[in-house]
Amino acid sequence: MRLPPARPLRRIAVWRDDARCPVGREVRDALDVAVGLLSDDGVEVDEARPTGVSLDIADEVARRxxxxxxxxxxxxxxxxxxxxxxxxxxxxxxxxxxxxxAWRRFFQDYDAVLLPVSPTTAIPHDARSFDERHILVDGVERAYWDQIVWACLTGIVHLPSTVVPVRLDQRGLPVGISITGGFAQDLTTLALAERLVGLVGSLGRPEV
Known part of the structure; x- marks a missing residue:
């Protein structure tokens, strides 16, 4: 398969949060940083999501x-x-x-969409069985499955995504956002990622 060339990056969307899988403050802050940098660099960024697509339905479809x-x-x-x-x-x-x-129609108007990767930042390793695990989002205990709800939104329809770290969390660890494009638009997500990395600059190496 030969991928189409990257699209000109003129207009992108952002889907910051959703009641089905609310994201934590540091993840929202990371999306705000990306939106601000790209807007200042001349890219039009709209709050938008595809008509006929919901995180609720996508999550159930993924589970089934x-x-x-x-x-x-x-x-x-x-x-x-x-x-x-x-x-x-x-x-x-x-x-x-x-x-x-619905996503195909959406990408007739937008070159890419910015999304959360997960509702929270990097979590501590948990070696317990899946049914015993949970995550914390802004201090609230949530289902372990919630980590992949946002990824399933676009993964189940085979859309390419590139994750870019745009800021550090309070522990000094990078917080990434997802850049998702239309089907087979891998080069578009990579082009936008490269542009955003240049705007963010170096975040340094996390302490281990």
Whole structure:
């Protein structure tokens, strides 16, 4: 497959937060930094999301599709749908196709969209079983699955994403944001990432 050339970076969108998977303050701050730098550099940035796409629906579709791919019904990944019928799985697949079409329409107006990578910054390693794990977002305990809800939004429809660190959190660790483009627009996300890295400058090396 030969990728199309990068699109001119004239207009991009940002989807900062969502009630389905609220993001922490430091993640929102990172998106604000990226929006500010790109706006000052002449890129039009709008608050926008595709009509017909919601984080709620994308999350359920991701869980249903994953459940169909996991042979072990004891696995917590998509466990609540492990007993679904093939018809139910196909309905999820149809919804995925509709969301892909909505994203295609969206990228007729926008060259890329900025998104959270995860609702929180880097978490401590947790060696417990999945069903015992959780994450903290601004001090509030949340489901471990919430780490991948934002990634599933675009991952289930096969959109390319490039993650760029744009600031440091209070621990001195980098906080990244996701730059997502239309299908096969990998070179566009990379071009925008390169531009943003140049605007951010060096964040230094985290202490270990």
């Amino acid at each position: 599709l994953l459940a169909g791919a996991v042979a072990d019904r004891s696995s917590p990944l998509g466990a609540e749908f492990s007993g679904q019928s093939h018809e139910e799985w196909m309905r999820a697949h149809v919804l995925r196709s509709r969301m892909a079409a």
